[in-house]
Amino acid sequence: MHKILLFIFVFTTSLVAQQQTVTFDIDPSSFAEDEMITITASGFNPAVWGVTDVYLWAWSTASGVEQDAPNNGEWTNSDEAQKMTNNGNGSYSISFVPKDFYGRTGLESIGFLVKAKNGDGDKKSQDNVVTIGAIVIPPVTEAPVPNGMLDGINLNPNDNTKATLVLYAPLKTFVYVLGDFNNWEKNDNYLLKKDSAKNRFWIELTGLTPKFDHMYQYLVDGAIRVADPYSTTILDDFNDQFIDDVTYPDLPDYPSGSTSHAVTLLRTGDDDFIWQTNSYDLPEKTDLVIYELLLRDFDGLHSFDALKARLDYLEELGVNAIELMPVSEFDGNESWGYNPSFHMALDKYYGTPKAFKQLIDECHKRNIAVILDVVYNHATGQNPYYRMWNDSNGGYGGQASADSPFFNRVATHSYSVFNDFNHSKQATRDYVKRTTQYWIDEYRIDGFRWDLTKGFTQNCTPSDEGCTGSYQADRVAVLKTYADYQWDVDTDFYIIFEHLGTNTEETEWVNYRLNEGKGIMMWSNLSGAYNESTMGYHDSSGKSDFSWIDYKNRNWTVPSNVAYMESHDEERLMYKNLEFGNSNGGYNVKDVSTALTREKIAGAFYFTVPGPRMIWQFGELGYDYSINYCPNGSINNNCRVSNKPIRWDYLDDPERKAIYDVWAKLIKLRLQEQIFQTGNFTVDAGASTGLKKIQLTDDDGNAVLKHITIIGNFGLTPQSINPEFQKTGTWFDLLNDNVELNVSNVNQPISLQPGEFRIYGSSMVVLPVQEYDPLGGLNIYPNPATNTFRINKNVKKVEIFDHTGRLITKYSGDFYPDKEYDTSFLKPSIYFLRISSEVGTSSKRLIIE
Structure with a gap:
């Protein structure tokens, strides 16, 4: 349904079967607003909706303003005045004079659909929009696009009162720009010039006010109003009212009453953002520890600012990359983001462009990479390039017209959602290049995770999964081209594909330009095997065998598999532990404490395997709400993308915080020690007993830590395991204060x-304690110290740990600033202080000489 109900759309992977495609005929086909017309609908079956009567739901546009027909009634109860006549031959008709039916004059277009009296459940047709009267074609000036101009907005670096707009629009005849600078009215002074050789229209706007919120749209062929496809910020006539001032201060008001549909925000003369961090070291691909998150469900403020305030938490966990679910403009406000409408605009529900840059700047200060989830398989009906070429006359529904330079009429793969991009078209490739490079240049993004790359082929059909899942040469080629676009801008850019397809196809991307130090990384779903392990299910079929995490099993020469136990798309491990966990006697995985403990062993056999790894938000705290959890507490597939509870209070639960602490140690261990870069390792995870083992050997002759052996019992009973240590001698329990184990056999x-x-390690490892200071301005002096030290704050507790993490002593009380603490009993070494007060806990290093 067009009109207001569009805002409630929420992306889902399941398709609603109730909507039907209807054939509409209008007699006469060309008409004025004061002429009687008859609309006839055919080619559909009302019985699918469980009804025999159908109704017209209608809207109109005059002076750019869209409004509903006065006699529509309610969506759940259409007015009888708009009941259509059953013609007895499978068609339904209604006749009216447009200006009377719509209750207004000066009509530019009328829109309508047919529906059941109660349209709930998508009991409706596609939208249909018709232009009133004949189109008057104005005289268009033919002129080449000025050199250096890109599609979209081109600011004038020498004159803040000017900007040049460029619109790619093949097969279109004329285009006006409408905006606050011309009262949103057609004016020949704002008729765009045409460059027929380049299929582009363009105009230089003059007289703009610097640092002012100008807004504009294009009026294409006198009928379709669209925002700029390359908008960097759009304003929405409905959704913007639900964005608060905390998230987006001073959000400009939509020009209600002057136009309809999305409009583009245009500002000139703004000061350049001053980046504070211009030199930073991002992790090598093999060292990536990625934290995937959905801002909406990560913090109640759902903002870039809120995430920036949580970076201490992520940094202490050991995260060195954040992967944000899509933040480019999508339909509505609350969404997973896989319903993109404007690929170059930042969605305002998460904050301002400045706030996003500040977040990225702070991440880079901490050497944390920022990776964006991007969606180029499809676009929603709001996308301007979809609306300019479709069979609903510029509406949001229907399907792409045969002459669309961007979209397939029918998807050419079996994962169709929304409107399917045709990646064999040069226009689509140019669009992808322009928009992806913008994010890298403007925001200093470090990498992209490409959603649904299986859909990039043009060789298959919606019903042929066998074709979609098999090797497709055109898909391989175009995605290599897209990788090149990114590396053209940033030679070290992280590129990750969510393909989950054949090893042959993924291997070709992994090896692409590998001799240049590049290559593409692939999402690798290990959720099933790891969850079977945590639930305690093991048999000879290998259901709990997660050895596919070893990239060598895929015949890859480099660890390019971004393996994950959880992602936004997978059921949560803890939920399945508690719902379906196995048991034996008194040991039951469905017990919360038991289930949480098993998340630790999962981490031990996950982070220690060489290669990039990914955590889904709150997995480190044992998040146990189902992916299908509904706001009312029930579990339903239809709630898959619904808001989920935000449980920062889990941090106060010692059993949950223990997972965080163990995972943090594991991550620090893998990032600190060279051995986790080795290719000489084995993953033995297939035993039906649940006993599993990982062994690593560093072949570097100068290596201090030569061997690691990891053993674990994923079973349900006490068991003994043969460790098969690589050598005899003294081994050290690396996560247990380096407790020694003398191995003679x-x-x-x-x-x-x-x-x-x-x-177990063949030599001792000291894990560093990272300094952090939520108390603010905390200072320890003198440092280095000899017999005493002081703290410049009022504190409640001071704990001193040695380099192995062992607690040496602690002081508890109400200590005034500058109190003297005795350290005369400490040997010269590096120690770590944990200092607690009423406002938080800080960690600091102390050197004793």
Whole structure:
């Protein structure tokens, strides 16, 4: 349905079967607003909706303003005045004079659809929009687009009162720009010039006011109003009212009453953003520890500012890359973001462009990469390039017309959602290049995760999964081209494909330009095997065998698999533990404490395998709400993309915080020690007993830590495992204060309780304690110290740990600033202080000489 109900659309992977495609005929086909017309609908079956009567739902546009027909009634209860006549031959008709029916004059276009009396459940047709009267074609000046102008907005660096707009529009005859500068009215002074050789229209706007919120749209062929396809910020006539001043201060008001549909925000003369961090070291691809998050469900403020305030939490966990679910403009406000409408605009529900840059700047200050999830398989009906070439005359529904330079009429793969881009078209490729490079240049984005790359082929049909899932040469080629576009701007750009397809196809991308140090990374879904392990299900079929995490099993020479136990698209491990966990006697995975403990062993056998890794938000705290959790507390597939509870209070639960602490140690271990870069490792995860083992060897002759052996019991009973140590001698329990184990027999069994694991190293490892200071301005002096030190704050507790993480001593009380603390008993070394007060806990290093 067109009109207001568009805002409630929420992306879902399931398709609603109730909407029908209807054939509309209008007699006469060309008419004025004061002429009687008859609309006839055919080619559909009302019985699909469970009804015999159908009704017209209608709207109109005059002076750019869209409004509903006065006798529509309610969507759940159409007015009888708009009941259509059953012609007895499968068609339905209604006749009226437009100006009377719509209750207004000066009509530019009329829109309508047919529906059941109660249209709930999508019991409706597609939208249909018809222009009133004949189109008067104004005289268009033919002139080449000025050199250096890109599609979209081109600011004049020498004159803040000017900007040049460029619109790609093949097969279109004329275009006006409408905006606050011409009262949103057609004016020949704002008729765009045409460059027929380049299929573009353009205009230089003059007399603009610097640092002012100008707004504009294009009026294409006198009928279709669209925002600029290359808008960087759009304003929406409905959704913007739900964005608060905290998230987006001073959000400009939509020009209600002057126009309809999205409009483009145009500002000139704004000061350039001053980046504070211009030199930073981002992780190598193999070292990536990515934290995938949805801002809406990560913090109640759902903003870039809120995420920036949480960076201490992520940094202490060890995260060195953040992957944001799509933040380019999407339909509505609350969404996963896979319903994109403007690929170059930042969605305002998350904050301002400045706030986004400040977040990225702060991430780079901490050497944390920022990766965006991007969606170029499709676009929604709001996309201007879809609306300019479709069979609903510029509406949001229908399907792309045969002459569309961008979209397929019918999807050429089996994962069709919304309107399917045709990636064999040069116009689509230019659009992808322009918009992707913008994010890199404007925001200093470090990488993209490409959604649904299986859809980039043009060789298949919506019903042929076998074709879609098999190797497609055109898909391989175009995605290599898109990778080149990104590397043209940033030679070290991270590129990740969510393909989940054949190993042959993925291997070709992994090896692409690998000799130049590039290559593409692939999403690797290990959720099933890891969750079977945590639930305690093991059999000879290998259901809990997660050894596919070893990139060598895919015949890859580099670890390019971004493996994950959870993602936005997978059920949460803890939910399945608690709902379906296995048991034996008194040991039951469905017990919360038991289930949480098993998340630790999962981490031990996940982060220690060489290669990039990804965490889904709150997995480190054992988040246990189903992916299909509904706001009313029920579980339903239709709630998959619904808002989920935000549980920062989990941090106060010692059992949940323990997962965070163990995972943080594991991540620090893998990032600190060279051995986790080795290609000489094995993952033994297939035993039906649930006993699993990982062994790594560093072949570097100068390596201090030569060997690591990891053993774990994913079973439900105490068991003994043969560790098969790589050598005899002294080994160290790396996550347990480096407790020594003297090994005289490498095959001597070690007993493990269910859910227990050990990480043994052939030499001792000291994990650093990262300094952080939520108290603000905390200072320890003197430092280095000899016999005493002081703290310049009022504190409640001071704990001193040695380099192995062992607690040496602690002081508890109500200590005044500058109190003297005794350290005469400490040997010269590096120690770590944990300092607690009423406002938080800080960590600091202390050197004793």
